[in-house]
Amino acid sequence: MLPYKAVDEAEAALNRTLTVAETLWLNYSTNKSDYNLYCHNIIFLYIVYTLIPLPLVVVELLGVGNIARYKIQPKVKLSFAQIMSCYNTVIKMFFFVVGPFQLISYPAFKIIGIRTGLSIPSGWEILIQLGIYLIIEDYTNYWLHRALHSKWGYEKIHKVHHEYSAPISFAAPYSHWAEIVILGIPSFLGPAMVPGHIVTFWLWMVLRHVEAIETHCGYDFPWTPTKYIPFYGGAEYHDYHHYVGGQSQSNFASIFTYCDYIYGTDKGYRYQKKLLSKSKVESSNNDQQHGLKFD
């Protein structure tokens, strides 16, 4: 909690004028305890998980526009009841596992030293820290996810997440409770190693959830901005991991593709991609020979 109750009090103590961001932060956080600020994550989780997938789910259910052409596994169609069943299961898991875990992990948050004071991070500080968190998360998640594909790990824990062989956005956090705890470690490791301001921590948690939802959306849109991020895996990349299922020893990484490339766990995926692009070229050549048009 901030030691100042008002802007003039803070400016007098610091002997300088507060920036706009600092004034906003002071007005918002001055009467809130650090515990209260930390628990904001639970609210953000519910909001992000409910709202971000919603437009795509509605568009898919209503069959609006030409969206089906971008579906990665077009043969798999889920009903409204099946989608809601997934959503309800995850919400229950948030309530009984993620929420309590957040509440009891507060001492760790204090030990890490994430600050809540007036030294608001600059845009650059936020960007650099988020970049570091992404790399740490990706690398750690790769190995933990790979371990979950061992015989024991898969049968006892990870099988639940793979119930969706064609993922949907709401299935991003659909997992065994133990997997939520295990794969929560990479998400906390970055802030633990490079602690910043709580605003950066909130942004990181939101970014991580949005990224997981996008990766599981089941659609490969050519205009997705993430296509411009170097080595970014995306929906099509992770979809292949779900498509292959329990036997999958391919595409373990959660965000980028370089770990799978370095450790040779993307060979099956790259082979399939090569076959697919070859068959597309052949079918295009045949169509041209027979004078066919595409539109």
Ligand SMILES: [Zn+2]
């Ligand atoms: Zn897996």
Ligand SMILES: [Zn+2]
């Ligand atoms: Zn997945």
